[in-house]
Amino acid sequence: xxxxxxxxxxxxxxxxxxxxxxxxxxxxxxxxxxxxxxxxxxxxxxxxxxxxxxxxxxxxxxxxxxxxxxxxxxxxxxxxxxxxxxxxxxxxxxxxxxxxxxxxxxxxxxxxxxxxxxxxxxxxxxxxxxxxxxxxxxxxxxxxxxxxxxxxxxxxxxxxxxxxxxxxxxxxxxxxxxxxxxxxxxxxxxxxxxxxxxxxxxxxxxxxxxxxxxxxxxxxxxxxxxxxxxxxxxxxxxxxxxxxxxxxxxxxxxxxxxxxxxxxxxxxxxxxxxxxxxxxxxxxxxxxxxxxxxxxxxxxxxxxxxxxxxxxxxxxxxxxxxxxxxxxxxxxxxxxxxxxxxxxxxxxxxxxxxxxxxxxxxxxxxxxxxxxxxxxxxxxxxxxxxxxxxxxxxxxxxxxxxxxxxxxxxxxxxxxxxxxxxxxxxxxxxxxxxxxxxxxxxxxxxxxxxxxxxxxxxxxxxxxxxxxxxxxxxxxxxxxxxxxxxxxxxxxxxxxxxxxxxxxxxxxxxxxxxxxxxxxxxxxxxxxxxxxxxxxxxxxxxxxxxxxxxxxxxxxxxxxxxxxxxxxxxxxxxxxxxxxxxxxxxxxxxxxxxxxxxxxxxxxxxxxxxxxxxxxxxxxxxxxxxxxxxxxxxxxxxxxxxxxxxxxxxxxxxxxxxxx
Amino acid sequence: xxxxxxxxxxxxxxxxxxxxxxxxxxxxxxxxxxxxxxxxxxxxxxxxxxxxxxxxxxxxxxxxxxxxxxxxxxxxxxxxxxxxxxxxxxxxxxxxxxxxxxxxxxxxxxxxxxxxxxxxxxxxxxxxxxxxxxxxxxxxxxxxxxxx
Numbered sequence: 001x002x003x004x005x006x007x008x009x010x011x012x013x014x015x016x017x018x019x020x021x022x023x024x025x026x027x028x029x030x031x032x033x034x035x036x037x038x039x040x041x042x043x044x045x046x047x048x049x050x051x052x053x054x055x056x057x058x059x060x061x062x063x064x065x066x067x068x069x070x071x072x073x074x075x076x077x078x079x080x081x082x083x084x085x086x087x088x089x090x091x092x093x094x095x096x097x098x099x100x101x102x103x104x105x106x107x108x109x110x111x112x113x114x115x116x117x118x119x120x121x122x123x124x125x126x127x128x129x130x131x132x133x134x135x136x137x138x139x140x141x142x143x144x145x146x147x148x149x150x151x152x153x154x155x156x157x158x159x160x161x162x163x164x165x166x167x168x169x170x171x172x173x174x175x176x177x178x179x180x181x182x183x184x185x186x187x188x189x190x191x192x193x194x195x196x197x198x199x200x201x202x203x204x205x206x207x208x209x210x211x212x213x214x215x216x217x218x219x220x221x222x223x224x225x226x227x228x229x230x231x232x233x234x235x236x237x238x239x240x241x242x243x244x245x246x247x248x249x250x251x252x253x254x255x256x257x258x259x260x261x262x263x264x265x266x267x268x269x270x271x272x273x274x275x276x277x278x279x280x281x282x283x284x285x286x287x288x289x290x291x292x293x294x295x296x297x298x299x300x301x302x303x304x305x306x307x308x309x310x311x312x313x314x315x316x317x318x319x320x321x322x323x324x325x326x327x328x329x330x331x332x333x334x335x336x337x338x339x340x341x342x343x344x345x346x347x348x349x350x351x352x353x354x355x356x357x358x359x360x361x362x363x364x365x366x367x368x369x370x371x372x373x374x375x376x377x378x379x380x381x382x383x384x385x386x387x388x389x390x391x392x393x394x395x396x397x398x399x400x401x402x403x404x405x406x407x408x409x410x411x412x413x414x415x416x417x418x419x420x421x422x423x424x425x426x427x428x429x430x431x432x433x434x435x436x437x438x439x440x441x442x443x444x445x446x447x448x449x450x451x452x453x454x455x456x457x458x459x460x461x462x463x464x465x466x467x468x469x470x471x472x473x474x475x476x477x478x479x480x481x482x483x484x485x486x487x488x489x490x491x492x493x494x495x496x497x498x499x500x501x502x503x504x505x506x507x508x509x510x511x512x513x514x515x516x517x518x519x520x521x522x523x524x525x526x527x528x529x530x531x532x533x534x535x536x537x538x539x540x541x542x543x544x545x546x547x548x549x550x551x552x553x554x555x556x557x558x559x560x561x562x563x564x565x566x567x568x569x570x571x572x573x574x575x576x577x578x579x580x581x582x583x584x585x586x587x588x589x590x591x592x593x594x595x596x597x598x599x600x601x602x603x604x605x606x607x608x609x610x611x612x613x614x615x616x617x618x619x620x621x622x623x624x625x626x627x628x629x630x631x632x633x634x635x636x637x638x639x640x641x642x643x644x645x646x647x648x649x650x651x652x653x654x655x656x657x658x659x660x
Numbered sequence: 661x662x663x664x665x666x667x668x669x670x671x672x673x674x675x676x677x678x679x680x681x682x683x684x685x686x687x688x689x690x691x692x693x694x695x696x697x698x699x700x701x702x703x704x705x706x707x708x709x710x711x712x713x714x715x716x717x718x719x720x721x722x723x724x725x726x727x728x729x730x731x732x733x734x735x736x737x738x739x740x741x742x743x744x745x746x747x748x749x750x751x752x753x754x755x756x757x758x759x760x761x762x763x764x765x766x767x768x769x770x771x772x773x774x775x776x777x778x779x780x781x782x783x784x785x786x787x788x789x790x791x792x793x794x795x796x797x798x799x800x801x802x803x804x805x806x807x808x
Contacts, residue, residue, distance in 0.1 A: 234754075352674070356677055364685045381695065381696070382695070382794065383693050383714075385689070385693060392688035393684060521730075582755065583754055599751070601752070610730055612751050
């Protein structure tokens with residue numbers, strides 16, 4: 001019966017979404033306050049209904065109710081309970097339900113906490129979100145119903161894909177979906193601005209924390225995905241420019257452009273139309289990402305099953321979204337023109353550079369991702385775009401972006417004087433560039449790529465240190481350091497942390513790329529291999545049963561060259577009972593300076609194994625960088641300025657805005 | 661400069677940036693396209709030796725052999741019509757095996773052996789790499805049309 005309740009809840013959610021759309025959009029158009037309030041309540045109700053539906057699905061998994069097709073295909077009675085729970089979203093249908101739940105959660109949050117906006121703006125935002133939700137729920141019920149029954153019910157389920165039986169997978173999908181769906185909120189804001197023809201500083205101040213929140217979830221989702229690929233796939237890589245990775249990375253690039261462009265919109269009233277266009281692009285690209293990942297056109301762990309009707313539906317949804325919003329944009333955008341003029345050497349100019357480069361990078365990655373699919377779909381041949389393409393494009397585009405990122409916060413709005421900063425910028429450049437060269441020469445590894453990365457690292461961290469120092473200098477006399485620190489607004493700290501995070505990330509990626517070492521070797525018990533001044537002693541492999549698998553568990557003792565113990569590692573080769581699927585489970589010893597990464601290959605004979613040994617310096621910084629960015633995003637989103645506005649926005653907003 | 665000239669020069673700068681970005685993208689793009697070729701196409705001499713490409717099909721039963729170093733593996737990829745010898749150094753993916761779909765990426769040596777830099781297999785037991793099944797489909801379709 002429970003599964004039928006799930007069906008009923010989904011149907012209810014569709015009906016409520018329809019109400020939300022009608023009362024939100026029509027209410028705002030006609031100025032009926034009661035309708036607008038109803039729309040907001042509908043959004044809250046929809047959140048509750050879908051959350052319940054999701055809880056029902058999880059309950060079905062925990063009960064191992066194999067009469068439900070989804071449970072039978074993705075779980076078993078032997079699956080540990082926490083993976084039974086995560087199996088609820090470790091598949092196409094369940095993850096789509098989670099998408100809808102995340103969207104409803106965002107909508108409810110907007111409906112609940114948007115007192116700062118005019119009633120009409122709130123209603124429009126909620127209405128547009130309802131429309132998105134309506135489309136997605138139709139998709140869910142028509143093509144991907146998670147509650148479908150399976151007759152006859154099997155005795156035992158087929159278990160969750162072993163690759164997904166992993167802690168990283170518990171959090172990766174929810175984080176990424178919060179990010180994907182968060183772009184729907186900025187999209188709804190943009191559409192509401194176009195519908196009302198009103199886009200003032202209050203609009204930007206209000207949309208900003210939501211955009212930052214969406215962006216920080218995307219950042220975390222991508223980071224966790226990369227981390228998972230690193231330790232779970234057993235190849236030791238952390239980014240493959242795989243279409244699935246790109247699918248989430250493209251919206252990230254566009255959202256990065258957006259959170260910078262909206263600053264100019266807020267502070268200077270410029271870039272309005274561009275900001276709106278970025279919001280539309282970010283959401284459309286999130287939909288495209290969903291299409292790529294879910295339609296089965298790409299082979300990956302994410303492609304659970306290919307069903308052409310699903311792909312077509314999402315493609316249709318995408319076409320409608322892009323078509324309608326661009327038409328609306330073409331009609332309304334001229335009303336958003338204007339804003340302050342600015343000079344060559346100004347903060348606006350550097351933010352413009354950021355936007356051009358981020359958009360170019362997003363387009364380049366999009367081209368490399370979609371081109372092979374288009375060629376295939378048109379029957380023009382099968383091909384793929386190699387990793388070297390992405391590297392060749394990405395590094396030259398990001399280098400100037402990072403260069404300007406470190407300068408931008410020093411510049412004044414509107415027009416700055418080049419002579420004011422020229423001396424120290426040149427000096428900083430010379431010092432950081434030669435320091436990077438000296439460090440690499442000392443390590444006897446001088447390559448262009450390593451130098452570029454290390455220089456950018458120093459350029460960014462040095463810039464951050466100087467920025468903080470100057471900020472503290474600029475305060476009035478007589479204040480203590482802590483007073484000065486506490487006077488700095490959250491949005492500034494957010495910027496500072498996120499930019500520092502970029503520097504930290506670049507350092508990790510650069511040093512890892514330059515100094516990592518790998519050895520694939522055949523080893524018999526007792527044999528020793530050496531790599532990067534560590535000794536690896538292979539002790540053999542023994543069988544060890546797990547809850548729903550049997551593992552071949554290796555033991556490798558790692559010591560330094562002079563015999564000091566470092567770690568005892570246990571890489572595994574698991575065989576999952578139900579899926580009869582082998583799985584490599586790498587073993588990693590982590591310190592802040594390096595990872596030692598060991599993974600079992602294939603058995604050569606009874607006691608000899610192929611073993612992969614990796615020495616991976618600075619891996620921790622790869623995760624620390626994005627983490628800093630996300631923390632920065634959170635700190636900026638929580639800036640008191642955004643929360644305080646509720647009070648003074650009782651005064652009608654728009655004094656600074658354009659009213660059309 | 662007047663504000664209008666300033667704005668114009670900013671727009672021109674933006675366009676110049678954009679144009680160089682496009683030039684960069686297109687040149688990198690052309691150099692890094694990896695084409696997909698089936699074993700039959702290679703047998704017909706349609707693949708250029710020395711060029712980096714992908715080949716897909718099934719791993720022929722009984723063809724997997726490990727070199728004395730334990731790391732070098734040789735096997736044959738077949739689309740059921742033609743088989744291509746492949747040599748690969750490194751650990752193979754978990755789901756690599758006989759009669760399973762696989763895709764190899766690398767270069768064709770002048771001696772006709774495909775030197776793989778990367779080997780991809782399917783991600784779970786019900787899934788076949790589309791390129792591998794495509795190769796087999798094509799070969800079988802060709803065989804079908806020959807019979808008829």
